[in-house]
Amino acid sequence: MTASLRxxxxxxxxxxxxxxxxxxxGSGVTAIVFDKPVIASGSVLGGAPGGRDTALLDPSMTVETVDAFVLSGGSAFGLDAAGGVQAGLRQIGRGLTVGTTKVPIVPQAILMDLLNGGNKDWGRHSPYRDMGFQAFEAAKSGDFALGTVGAGTGATTATFKGGIGSASARTKAGHTVAALVAANALGSVTIGDSPHFWAAPFEREKEFxxxxxxxxxxxxxxxxxxxxxxxxVGVVLTDAVLTKAQAHRLSILAHDGLARAVLPxxxxxxxxxxxxxxxxxxxxTDVAELMxxxxxxxxxxxxxIARGVYEATALPVKSAQAAWQDRFGKD
Structure with a gap:
Protein backbone atom coordinates (compact mmCIF):
# COMPACT_ATOMS: atom_id res chain seq x y z
CA MET A 1 0.00 0.00 0.00
CA THR A 2 1.29 3.48 -0.87
CA ALA A 3 1.82 5.67 2.19
CA SER A 4 -0.26 8.82 2.42
CA LEU A 5 1.46 12.18 2.05
CA ARG A 6 1.92 14.64 4.93
CA GLY A 26 15.16 37.22 14.35
CA SER A 27 16.94 34.48 12.45
CA GLY A 28 17.49 30.74 12.29
CA VAL A 29 18.84 27.67 10.52
CA THR A 30 17.23 24.68 8.83
CA ALA A 31 19.14 21.44 8.22
CA ILE A 32 18.04 18.84 5.68
CA VAL A 33 19.89 15.64 6.54
CA PHE A 34 19.96 12.45 4.46
CA ASP A 35 20.37 9.02 5.99
CA LYS A 36 22.86 8.21 3.23
CA PRO A 37 24.58 10.29 0.52
CA VAL A 38 22.27 11.42 -2.30
CA ILE A 39 22.82 12.55 -5.87
CA ALA A 40 22.60 16.34 -5.76
CA SER A 41 22.85 19.52 -7.77
CA GLY A 42 21.47 23.04 -7.69
CA SER A 43 21.16 26.33 -9.50
CA VAL A 44 21.34 30.03 -8.69
CA LEU A 45 19.22 32.53 -10.63
CA GLY A 46 19.17 35.48 -8.22
CA GLY A 47 21.65 38.29 -8.71
CA ALA A 48 22.95 38.47 -5.11
CA PRO A 49 23.46 34.92 -3.84
CA GLY A 50 25.38 33.63 -0.87
CA GLY A 51 26.39 30.01 -0.54
CA ARG A 52 28.90 27.45 0.62
CA ASP A 53 30.11 24.49 -1.44
CA THR A 54 27.63 25.36 -4.19
CA ALA A 55 30.23 25.13 -6.97
CA LEU A 56 30.57 21.36 -6.48
CA LEU A 57 26.86 20.99 -7.37
CA ASP A 58 27.56 21.87 -10.99
CA PRO A 59 26.97 18.74 -13.10
CA SER A 60 30.53 18.93 -14.46
CA MET A 61 32.12 18.69 -11.01
CA THR A 62 33.52 15.45 -9.63
CA VAL A 63 31.65 14.97 -6.34
CA GLU A 64 28.14 13.67 -7.07
CA THR A 65 26.61 13.21 -3.62
CA VAL A 66 25.92 15.26 -0.51
CA ASP A 67 25.19 14.34 3.10
CA ALA A 68 23.00 17.34 3.95
CA PHE A 69 21.81 20.75 2.82
CA VAL A 70 21.62 23.85 5.01
CA LEU A 71 19.37 26.89 4.65
CA SER A 72 20.09 29.82 6.93
CA GLY A 73 19.40 33.41 7.73
CA GLY A 74 22.20 35.80 8.62
CA SER A 75 23.38 36.76 5.15
CA ALA A 76 27.13 36.01 4.80
CA PHE A 77 27.44 35.58 8.57
CA GLY A 78 25.03 32.67 8.33
CA LEU A 79 27.50 30.65 6.27
CA ASP A 80 28.97 29.46 9.57
CA ALA A 81 25.89 27.23 9.96
CA ALA A 82 27.13 24.53 7.60
CA GLY A 83 30.12 24.02 9.89
CA GLY A 84 27.77 23.12 12.72
CA VAL A 85 25.94 20.57 10.58
CA GLN A 86 29.28 19.22 9.37
CA ALA A 87 30.36 18.78 12.98
CA GLY A 88 27.24 16.76 13.73
CA LEU A 89 27.75 14.54 10.70
CA ARG A 90 31.43 14.02 11.49
CA GLN A 91 30.50 13.04 15.03
CA ILE A 92 28.44 10.12 13.69
CA GLY A 93 31.06 9.06 11.14
CA ARG A 94 29.43 10.47 7.99
CA GLY A 95 31.23 12.01 5.04
CA LEU A 96 33.06 11.49 1.77
CA THR A 97 36.02 9.17 2.26
CA VAL A 98 39.27 10.94 1.39
CA GLY A 99 42.25 8.77 2.23
CA THR A 100 41.99 7.95 5.93
CA THR A 101 39.45 10.66 6.78
CA LYS A 102 35.85 11.54 6.01
CA VAL A 103 34.60 14.95 4.90
CA PRO A 104 30.84 15.62 5.23
CA ILE A 105 29.55 17.38 2.10
CA VAL A 106 27.09 20.09 3.18
CA PRO A 107 26.17 22.76 0.62
CA GLN A 108 24.44 25.80 2.07
CA ALA A 109 22.42 28.80 0.87
CA ILE A 110 21.77 31.91 2.96
CA LEU A 111 19.14 34.62 2.95
CA MET A 112 19.32 38.24 4.05
CA ASP A 113 17.45 38.93 7.31
CA LEU A 114 19.77 41.41 9.03
CA LEU A 115 17.34 44.34 8.80
CA ASN A 116 14.17 42.80 10.27
CA GLY A 117 14.41 44.37 13.74
CA GLY A 118 15.95 41.43 15.55
CA ASN A 119 18.97 41.85 17.85
CA LYS A 120 22.02 41.18 15.66
CA ASP A 121 24.56 42.45 18.20
CA TRP A 122 26.08 39.02 18.79
CA GLY A 123 29.66 40.05 19.59
CA ARG A 124 32.83 38.70 18.00
CA HIS A 125 31.48 35.46 16.54
CA SER A 126 28.10 34.87 14.95
CA PRO A 127 25.78 32.28 16.55
CA TYR A 128 25.17 30.41 13.31
CA ARG A 129 27.68 27.57 13.74
CA ASP A 130 26.06 26.60 17.04
CA MET A 131 22.60 27.00 15.49
CA GLY A 132 23.65 24.73 12.64
CA PHE A 133 24.59 22.02 15.14
CA GLN A 134 21.29 22.54 16.98
CA ALA A 135 19.37 22.18 13.72
CA PHE A 136 21.28 18.96 12.94
CA GLU A 137 20.46 17.53 16.35
CA ALA A 138 16.81 18.52 15.95
CA ALA A 139 16.48 16.83 12.55
CA LYS A 140 13.77 14.18 12.41
CA SER A 141 12.04 12.20 9.72
CA GLY A 142 8.43 12.97 10.63
CA ASP A 143 6.48 16.20 10.88
CA PHE A 144 8.26 19.52 11.33
CA ALA A 145 7.10 23.09 11.90
CA LEU A 146 6.40 25.64 9.17
CA GLY A 147 6.27 29.44 9.14
CA THR A 148 8.48 31.56 11.39
CA VAL A 149 10.99 28.83 12.22
CA GLY A 150 14.47 27.82 11.12
CA ALA A 151 15.74 29.64 8.05
CA GLY A 152 12.32 31.25 7.72
CA THR A 153 12.47 32.91 11.15
CA GLY A 154 13.53 36.32 9.88
CA ALA A 155 12.23 36.04 6.34
CA THR A 156 10.15 38.86 4.86
CA THR A 157 8.52 39.69 1.53
CA ALA A 158 7.25 42.87 -0.11
CA THR A 159 3.84 42.61 1.54
CA PHE A 160 3.82 40.08 4.40
CA LYS A 161 6.13 38.17 6.73
CA GLY A 162 7.90 35.33 4.98
CA GLY A 163 8.67 31.89 6.37
CA ILE A 164 9.43 28.23 5.81
CA GLY A 165 6.96 26.30 3.68
CA SER A 166 6.82 22.77 2.36
CA ALA A 167 4.70 20.72 -0.04
CA SER A 168 4.73 17.31 -1.71
CA ALA A 169 3.07 15.39 -4.53
CA ARG A 170 3.20 11.97 -6.16
CA THR A 171 3.42 11.05 -9.84
CA LYS A 172 1.15 8.58 -11.57
CA ALA A 173 4.01 6.07 -11.47
CA GLY A 174 4.43 6.52 -7.72
CA HIS A 175 7.48 8.78 -7.49
CA THR A 176 7.32 11.33 -4.67
CA VAL A 177 8.46 14.92 -5.22
CA ALA A 178 8.66 17.45 -2.39
CA ALA A 179 10.01 20.92 -1.66
CA LEU A 180 11.02 22.99 1.35
CA VAL A 181 11.53 26.72 0.79
CA ALA A 182 12.38 29.74 2.93
CA ALA A 183 10.37 32.54 1.30
CA ASN A 184 12.32 35.78 1.72
CA ALA A 185 11.55 37.59 -1.50
CA LEU A 186 12.22 41.12 -2.63
CA GLY A 187 8.93 40.77 -4.54
CA SER A 188 5.47 39.71 -3.43
CA VAL A 189 3.95 36.28 -2.87
CA THR A 190 0.44 37.77 -2.83
CA ILE A 191 -1.50 39.60 -5.54
CA GLY A 192 -1.67 43.36 -4.97
CA ASP A 193 -3.22 44.20 -1.59
CA SER A 194 -5.40 41.11 -1.65
CA PRO A 195 -5.08 37.91 0.40
CA HIS A 196 -4.76 35.85 -2.79
CA PHE A 197 -1.53 34.03 -3.60
CA TRP A 198 0.13 33.96 -7.00
CA ALA A 199 0.48 30.18 -6.50
CA ALA A 200 -3.30 29.72 -6.03
CA PRO A 201 -3.85 27.70 -9.26
CA PHE A 202 -1.64 24.94 -7.86
CA GLU A 203 -3.05 24.80 -4.31
CA ARG A 204 -4.19 21.51 -2.83
CA GLU A 205 -6.68 20.98 0.00
CA LYS A 206 -6.73 24.63 1.10
CA GLU A 207 -3.11 24.41 2.24
CA PHE A 208 -2.77 28.20 2.08
CA VAL A 233 16.28 29.58 -0.88
CA GLY A 234 15.05 26.02 -0.95
CA VAL A 235 15.36 22.34 -1.69
CA VAL A 236 13.40 20.07 -4.03
CA LEU A 237 13.73 16.31 -3.63
CA THR A 238 12.53 13.14 -5.29
CA ASP A 239 12.82 9.47 -4.46
CA ALA A 240 13.48 8.69 -8.13
CA VAL A 241 16.77 7.49 -9.56
CA LEU A 242 18.32 10.52 -11.28
CA THR A 243 21.73 11.44 -12.63
CA LYS A 244 23.49 14.55 -11.38
CA ALA A 245 22.60 16.32 -14.65
CA GLN A 246 18.94 15.40 -14.17
CA ALA A 247 19.07 16.67 -10.58
CA HIS A 248 20.42 19.94 -11.95
CA ARG A 249 17.44 20.14 -14.30
CA LEU A 250 15.16 19.43 -11.33
CA SER A 251 16.56 22.51 -9.57
CA ILE A 252 15.86 24.65 -12.65
CA LEU A 253 12.25 23.44 -12.72
CA ALA A 254 12.05 24.43 -9.04
CA HIS A 255 13.03 27.95 -10.06
CA ASP A 256 10.07 27.88 -12.45
CA GLY A 257 7.91 27.27 -9.38
CA LEU A 258 9.58 30.16 -7.57
CA ALA A 259 8.71 32.45 -10.48
CA ARG A 260 5.08 31.28 -10.35
CA ALA A 261 4.84 32.05 -6.63
CA VAL A 262 6.78 35.34 -6.40
CA LEU A 263 6.40 38.44 -8.57
CA PRO A 264 8.94 39.68 -9.48
CA THR A 285 11.26 3.55 -16.50
CA ASP A 286 10.49 6.01 -19.28
CA VAL A 287 10.75 9.64 -20.35
CA ALA A 288 7.13 10.41 -19.49
CA GLU A 289 7.79 9.52 -15.85
CA LEU A 290 10.82 11.80 -15.79
CA MET A 291 8.85 14.70 -17.30
CA ILE A 305 6.47 29.30 -0.99
CA ALA A 306 2.82 30.31 -0.57
CA ARG A 307 2.48 27.98 2.40
CA GLY A 308 5.51 29.53 4.08
CA VAL A 309 3.92 33.00 3.98
CA TYR A 310 0.50 31.63 4.97
CA GLU A 311 1.92 29.83 8.04
CA ALA A 312 4.21 32.67 9.20
CA THR A 313 3.75 34.78 12.32
CA ALA A 314 5.21 38.24 12.94
CA LEU A 315 8.46 38.52 14.87
CA PRO A 316 8.05 39.71 18.49
CA VAL A 317 10.04 42.90 17.82
CA LYS A 318 9.12 46.56 17.42
CA SER A 319 7.91 47.50 13.93
CA ALA A 320 7.97 43.86 12.79
CA GLN A 321 6.44 43.14 9.40
CA ALA A 322 2.86 41.93 9.74
CA ALA A 323 2.03 38.35 8.84
CA TRP A 324 -0.66 37.28 6.36
CA GLN A 325 -2.54 35.81 9.31
CA ASP A 326 -2.53 39.18 11.11
CA ARG A 327 -4.62 40.70 8.33
CA PHE A 328 -6.55 37.84 6.81
CA GLY A 329 -6.43 34.97 9.30
CA LYS A 330 -9.50 33.74 11.14
CA ASP A 331 -10.07 34.82 14.74
Missing amino acids: NLLTDIEGVAVGHATDLVL GGLGMPATFDTDMRLKGINVTATT AHLPFDGDTMFAAATAKKPV EIFHLATLVTARA
Whole structure:
Protein backbone atom coordinates (compact mmCIF):
# COMPACT_ATOMS: atom_id res chain seq x y z
CA MET A 1 0.00 0.00 0.00
CA THR A 2 1.29 3.48 -0.87
CA ALA A 3 1.82 5.67 2.19
CA SER A 4 -0.26 8.82 2.42
CA LEU A 5 1.46 12.18 2.05
CA ARG A 6 1.92 14.64 4.93
CA ASN A 7 2.58 17.47 2.45
CA LEU A 8 6.13 17.86 3.76
CA LEU A 9 9.67 17.33 2.52
CA THR A 10 9.92 14.33 4.83
CA ASP A 11 7.45 12.48 2.63
CA ILE A 12 10.68 11.50 0.88
CA GLU A 13 11.99 8.42 2.67
CA GLY A 14 15.44 8.83 4.22
CA VAL A 15 15.16 12.60 4.78
CA ALA A 16 15.16 14.43 8.13
CA VAL A 17 14.54 18.14 8.77
CA GLY A 18 15.58 20.13 11.82
CA HIS A 19 15.23 23.80 12.79
CA ALA A 20 17.11 26.13 15.11
CA THR A 21 15.05 29.26 15.83
CA ASP A 22 15.94 32.44 17.71
CA LEU A 23 13.06 34.93 17.80
CA VAL A 24 15.15 37.57 19.62
CA LEU A 25 17.87 37.34 16.99
CA GLY A 26 15.16 37.22 14.35
CA SER A 27 16.94 34.48 12.45
CA GLY A 28 17.49 30.74 12.29
CA VAL A 29 18.84 27.67 10.52
CA THR A 30 17.23 24.68 8.83
CA ALA A 31 19.14 21.44 8.22
CA ILE A 32 18.04 18.84 5.68
CA VAL A 33 19.89 15.64 6.54
CA PHE A 34 19.96 12.45 4.46
CA ASP A 35 20.37 9.02 5.99
CA LYS A 36 22.86 8.21 3.23
CA PRO A 37 24.58 10.29 0.52
CA VAL A 38 22.27 11.42 -2.30
CA ILE A 39 22.82 12.55 -5.87
CA ALA A 40 22.60 16.34 -5.76
CA SER A 41 22.85 19.52 -7.77
CA GLY A 42 21.47 23.04 -7.69
CA SER A 43 21.16 26.33 -9.50
CA VAL A 44 21.34 30.03 -8.69
CA LEU A 45 19.22 32.53 -10.63
CA GLY A 46 19.17 35.48 -8.22
CA GLY A 47 21.65 38.29 -8.71
CA ALA A 48 22.95 38.47 -5.11
CA PRO A 49 23.46 34.92 -3.84
CA GLY A 50 25.38 33.63 -0.87
CA GLY A 51 26.39 30.01 -0.54
CA ARG A 52 28.90 27.45 0.62
CA ASP A 53 30.11 24.49 -1.44
CA THR A 54 27.63 25.36 -4.19
CA ALA A 55 30.23 25.13 -6.97
CA LEU A 56 30.57 21.36 -6.48
CA LEU A 57 26.86 20.99 -7.37
CA ASP A 58 27.56 21.87 -10.99
CA PRO A 59 26.97 18.74 -13.10
CA SER A 60 30.53 18.93 -14.46
CA MET A 61 32.12 18.69 -11.01
CA THR A 62 33.52 15.45 -9.63
CA VAL A 63 31.65 14.97 -6.34
CA GLU A 64 28.14 13.67 -7.07
CA THR A 65 26.61 13.21 -3.62
CA VAL A 66 25.92 15.26 -0.51
CA ASP A 67 25.19 14.34 3.10
CA ALA A 68 23.00 17.34 3.95
CA PHE A 69 21.81 20.75 2.82
CA VAL A 70 21.62 23.85 5.01
CA LEU A 71 19.37 26.89 4.65
CA SER A 72 20.09 29.82 6.93
CA GLY A 73 19.40 33.41 7.73
CA GLY A 74 22.20 35.80 8.62
CA SER A 75 23.38 36.76 5.15
CA ALA A 76 27.13 36.01 4.80
CA PHE A 77 27.44 35.58 8.57
CA GLY A 78 25.03 32.67 8.33
CA LEU A 79 27.50 30.65 6.27
CA ASP A 80 28.97 29.46 9.57
CA ALA A 81 25.89 27.23 9.96
CA ALA A 82 27.13 24.53 7.60
CA GLY A 83 30.12 24.02 9.89
CA GLY A 84 27.77 23.12 12.72
CA VAL A 85 25.94 20.57 10.58
CA GLN A 86 29.28 19.22 9.37
CA ALA A 87 30.36 18.78 12.98
CA GLY A 88 27.24 16.76 13.73
CA LEU A 89 27.75 14.54 10.70
CA ARG A 90 31.43 14.02 11.49
CA GLN A 91 30.50 13.04 15.03
CA ILE A 92 28.44 10.12 13.69
CA GLY A 93 31.06 9.06 11.14
CA ARG A 94 29.43 10.47 7.99
CA GLY A 95 31.23 12.01 5.04
CA LEU A 96 33.06 11.49 1.77
CA THR A 97 36.02 9.17 2.26
CA VAL A 98 39.27 10.94 1.39
CA GLY A 99 42.25 8.77 2.23
CA THR A 100 41.99 7.95 5.93
CA THR A 101 39.45 10.66 6.78
CA LYS A 102 35.85 11.54 6.01
CA VAL A 103 34.60 14.95 4.90
CA PRO A 104 30.84 15.62 5.23
CA ILE A 105 29.55 17.38 2.10
CA VAL A 106 27.09 20.09 3.18
CA PRO A 107 26.17 22.76 0.62
CA GLN A 108 24.44 25.80 2.07
CA ALA A 109 22.42 28.80 0.87
CA ILE A 110 21.77 31.91 2.96
CA LEU A 111 19.14 34.62 2.95
CA MET A 112 19.32 38.24 4.05
CA ASP A 113 17.45 38.93 7.31
CA LEU A 114 19.77 41.41 9.03
CA LEU A 115 17.34 44.34 8.80
CA ASN A 116 14.17 42.80 10.27
CA GLY A 117 14.41 44.37 13.74
CA GLY A 118 15.95 41.43 15.55
CA ASN A 119 18.97 41.85 17.85
CA LYS A 120 22.02 41.18 15.66
CA ASP A 121 24.56 42.45 18.20
CA TRP A 122 26.08 39.02 18.79
CA GLY A 123 29.66 40.05 19.59
CA ARG A 124 32.83 38.70 18.00
CA HIS A 125 31.48 35.46 16.54
CA SER A 126 28.10 34.87 14.95
CA PRO A 127 25.78 32.28 16.55
CA TYR A 128 25.17 30.41 13.31
CA ARG A 129 27.68 27.57 13.74
CA ASP A 130 26.06 26.60 17.04
CA MET A 131 22.60 27.00 15.49
CA GLY A 132 23.65 24.73 12.64
CA PHE A 133 24.59 22.02 15.14
CA GLN A 134 21.29 22.54 16.98
CA ALA A 135 19.37 22.18 13.72
CA PHE A 136 21.28 18.96 12.94
CA GLU A 137 20.46 17.53 16.35
CA ALA A 138 16.81 18.52 15.95
CA ALA A 139 16.48 16.83 12.55
CA LYS A 140 13.77 14.18 12.41
CA SER A 141 12.04 12.20 9.72
CA GLY A 142 8.43 12.97 10.63
CA ASP A 143 6.48 16.20 10.88
CA PHE A 144 8.26 19.52 11.33
CA ALA A 145 7.10 23.09 11.90
CA LEU A 146 6.40 25.64 9.17
CA GLY A 147 6.27 29.44 9.14
CA THR A 148 8.48 31.56 11.39
CA VAL A 149 10.99 28.83 12.22
CA GLY A 150 14.47 27.82 11.12
CA ALA A 151 15.74 29.64 8.05
CA GLY A 152 12.32 31.25 7.72
CA THR A 153 12.47 32.91 11.15
CA GLY A 154 13.53 36.32 9.88
CA ALA A 155 12.23 36.04 6.34
CA THR A 156 10.15 38.86 4.86
CA THR A 157 8.52 39.69 1.53
CA ALA A 158 7.25 42.87 -0.11
CA THR A 159 3.84 42.61 1.54
CA PHE A 160 3.82 40.08 4.40
CA LYS A 161 6.13 38.17 6.73
CA GLY A 162 7.90 35.33 4.98
CA GLY A 163 8.67 31.89 6.37
CA ILE A 164 9.43 28.23 5.81
CA GLY A 165 6.96 26.30 3.68
CA SER A 166 6.82 22.77 2.36
CA ALA A 167 4.70 20.72 -0.04
CA SER A 168 4.73 17.31 -1.71
CA ALA A 169 3.07 15.39 -4.53
CA ARG A 170 3.20 11.97 -6.16
CA THR A 171 3.42 11.05 -9.84
CA LYS A 172 1.15 8.58 -11.57
CA ALA A 173 4.01 6.07 -11.47
CA GLY A 174 4.43 6.52 -7.72
CA HIS A 175 7.48 8.78 -7.49
CA THR A 176 7.32 11.33 -4.67
CA VAL A 177 8.46 14.92 -5.22
CA ALA A 178 8.66 17.45 -2.39
CA ALA A 179 10.01 20.92 -1.66
CA LEU A 180 11.02 22.99 1.35
CA VAL A 181 11.53 26.72 0.79
CA ALA A 182 12.38 29.74 2.93
CA ALA A 183 10.37 32.54 1.30
CA ASN A 184 12.32 35.78 1.72
CA ALA A 185 11.55 37.59 -1.50
CA LEU A 186 12.22 41.12 -2.63
CA GLY A 187 8.93 40.77 -4.54
CA SER A 188 5.47 39.71 -3.43
CA VAL A 189 3.95 36.28 -2.87
CA THR A 190 0.44 37.77 -2.83
CA ILE A 191 -1.50 39.60 -5.54
CA GLY A 192 -1.67 43.36 -4.97
CA ASP A 193 -3.22 44.20 -1.59
CA SER A 194 -5.40 41.11 -1.65
CA PRO A 195 -5.08 37.91 0.40
CA HIS A 196 -4.76 35.85 -2.79
CA PHE A 197 -1.53 34.03 -3.60
CA TRP A 198 0.13 33.96 -7.00
CA ALA A 199 0.48 30.18 -6.50
CA ALA A 200 -3.30 29.72 -6.03
CA PRO A 201 -3.85 27.70 -9.26
CA PHE A 202 -1.64 24.94 -7.86
CA GLU A 203 -3.05 24.80 -4.31
CA ARG A 204 -4.19 21.51 -2.83
CA GLU A 205 -6.68 20.98 0.00
CA LYS A 206 -6.73 24.63 1.10
CA GLU A 207 -3.11 24.41 2.24
CA PHE A 208 -2.77 28.20 2.08
CA GLY A 209 -6.34 29.32 2.66
CA GLY A 210 -8.21 27.99 -0.37
CA LEU A 211 -9.09 31.47 -1.63
CA GLY A 212 -8.38 30.81 -5.29
CA MET A 213 -7.67 33.66 -7.68
CA PRO A 214 -9.10 37.19 -7.41
CA ALA A 215 -11.69 38.55 -9.85
CA THR A 216 -9.19 41.16 -11.06
CA PHE A 217 -5.40 41.31 -11.05
CA ASP A 218 -3.10 44.00 -9.72
CA THR A 219 0.22 43.40 -11.46
CA ASP A 220 1.97 46.56 -10.26
CA MET A 221 5.42 45.83 -8.90
CA ARG A 222 5.70 45.61 -5.12
CA LEU A 223 9.15 45.48 -3.55
CA LYS A 224 10.20 45.53 0.08
CA GLY A 225 12.85 48.12 -0.73
CA ILE A 226 15.39 49.31 -3.25
CA ASN A 227 19.01 48.17 -2.81
CA VAL A 228 17.80 45.77 -0.10
CA THR A 229 18.93 42.19 -0.60
CA ALA A 230 16.46 39.38 -0.09
CA THR A 231 16.79 35.78 -1.39
CA THR A 232 14.41 32.84 -1.49
CA VAL A 233 16.28 29.58 -0.88
CA GLY A 234 15.05 26.02 -0.95
CA VAL A 235 15.36 22.34 -1.69
CA VAL A 236 13.40 20.07 -4.03
CA LEU A 237 13.73 16.31 -3.63
CA THR A 238 12.53 13.14 -5.29
CA ASP A 239 12.82 9.47 -4.46
CA ALA A 240 13.48 8.69 -8.13
CA VAL A 241 16.77 7.49 -9.56
CA LEU A 242 18.32 10.52 -11.28
CA THR A 243 21.73 11.44 -12.63
CA LYS A 244 23.49 14.55 -11.38
CA ALA A 245 22.60 16.32 -14.65
CA GLN A 246 18.94 15.40 -14.17
CA ALA A 247 19.07 16.67 -10.58
CA HIS A 248 20.42 19.94 -11.95
CA ARG A 249 17.44 20.14 -14.30
CA LEU A 250 15.16 19.43 -11.33
CA SER A 251 16.56 22.51 -9.57
CA ILE A 252 15.86 24.65 -12.65
CA LEU A 253 12.25 23.44 -12.72
CA ALA A 254 12.05 24.43 -9.04
CA HIS A 255 13.03 27.95 -10.06
CA ASP A 256 10.07 27.88 -12.45
CA GLY A 257 7.91 27.27 -9.38
CA LEU A 258 9.58 30.16 -7.57
CA ALA A 259 8.71 32.45 -10.48
CA ARG A 260 5.08 31.28 -10.35
CA ALA A 261 4.84 32.05 -6.63
CA VAL A 262 6.78 35.34 -6.40
CA LEU A 263 6.40 38.44 -8.57
CA PRO A 264 8.94 39.68 -9.48
CA ALA A 265 11.54 36.98 -8.84
CA HIS A 266 15.26 36.54 -9.59
CA LEU A 267 15.98 40.24 -9.26
CA PRO A 268 19.50 41.73 -9.03
CA PHE A 269 19.15 41.97 -5.24
CA ASP A 270 17.62 38.52 -4.78
CA GLY A 271 19.97 35.59 -4.31
CA ASP A 272 17.41 32.94 -5.29
CA THR A 273 18.98 29.50 -4.96
CA MET A 274 17.40 26.07 -5.30
CA PHE A 275 19.08 22.80 -4.38
CA ALA A 276 17.88 19.46 -5.74
CA ALA A 277 18.55 15.85 -4.83
CA ALA A 278 17.44 12.32 -5.64
CA THR A 279 17.42 9.55 -3.05
CA ALA A 280 17.31 6.85 -5.75
CA LYS A 281 14.66 4.67 -4.11
CA LYS A 282 12.52 4.17 -7.23
CA PRO A 283 13.72 3.68 -10.83
CA VAL A 284 12.40 5.82 -13.68
CA THR A 285 11.26 3.55 -16.50
CA ASP A 286 10.49 6.01 -19.28
CA VAL A 287 10.75 9.64 -20.35
CA ALA A 288 7.13 10.41 -19.49
CA GLU A 289 7.79 9.52 -15.85
CA LEU A 290 10.82 11.80 -15.79
CA MET A 291 8.85 14.70 -17.30
CA GLU A 292 6.15 14.39 -14.65
CA ILE A 293 8.78 14.49 -11.89
CA PHE A 294 10.11 17.75 -13.36
CA HIS A 295 6.58 19.13 -13.69
CA LEU A 296 5.76 18.39 -10.07
CA ALA A 297 9.01 20.04 -8.95
CA THR A 298 7.63 23.32 -10.28
CA LEU A 299 4.27 22.87 -8.56
CA VAL A 300 5.50 21.79 -5.12
CA THR A 301 7.98 24.67 -5.03
CA ALA A 302 5.28 27.23 -5.81
CA ARG A 303 2.97 25.71 -3.20
CA ALA A 304 5.72 25.59 -0.56
CA ILE A 305 6.47 29.30 -0.99
CA ALA A 306 2.82 30.31 -0.57
CA ARG A 307 2.48 27.98 2.40
CA GLY A 308 5.51 29.53 4.08
CA VAL A 309 3.92 33.00 3.98
CA TYR A 310 0.50 31.63 4.97
CA GLU A 311 1.92 29.83 8.04
CA ALA A 312 4.21 32.67 9.20
CA THR A 313 3.75 34.78 12.32
CA ALA A 314 5.21 38.24 12.94
CA LEU A 315 8.46 38.52 14.87
CA PRO A 316 8.05 39.71 18.49
CA VAL A 317 10.04 42.90 17.82
CA LYS A 318 9.12 46.56 17.42
CA SER A 319 7.91 47.50 13.93
CA ALA A 320 7.97 43.86 12.79
CA GLN A 321 6.44 43.14 9.40
CA ALA A 322 2.86 41.93 9.74
CA ALA A 323 2.03 38.35 8.84
CA TRP A 324 -0.66 37.28 6.36
CA GLN A 325 -2.54 35.81 9.31
CA ASP A 326 -2.53 39.18 11.11
CA ARG A 327 -4.62 40.70 8.33
CA PHE A 328 -6.55 37.84 6.81
CA GLY A 329 -6.43 34.97 9.30
CA LYS A 330 -9.50 33.74 11.14
CA ASP A 331 -10.07 34.82 14.74
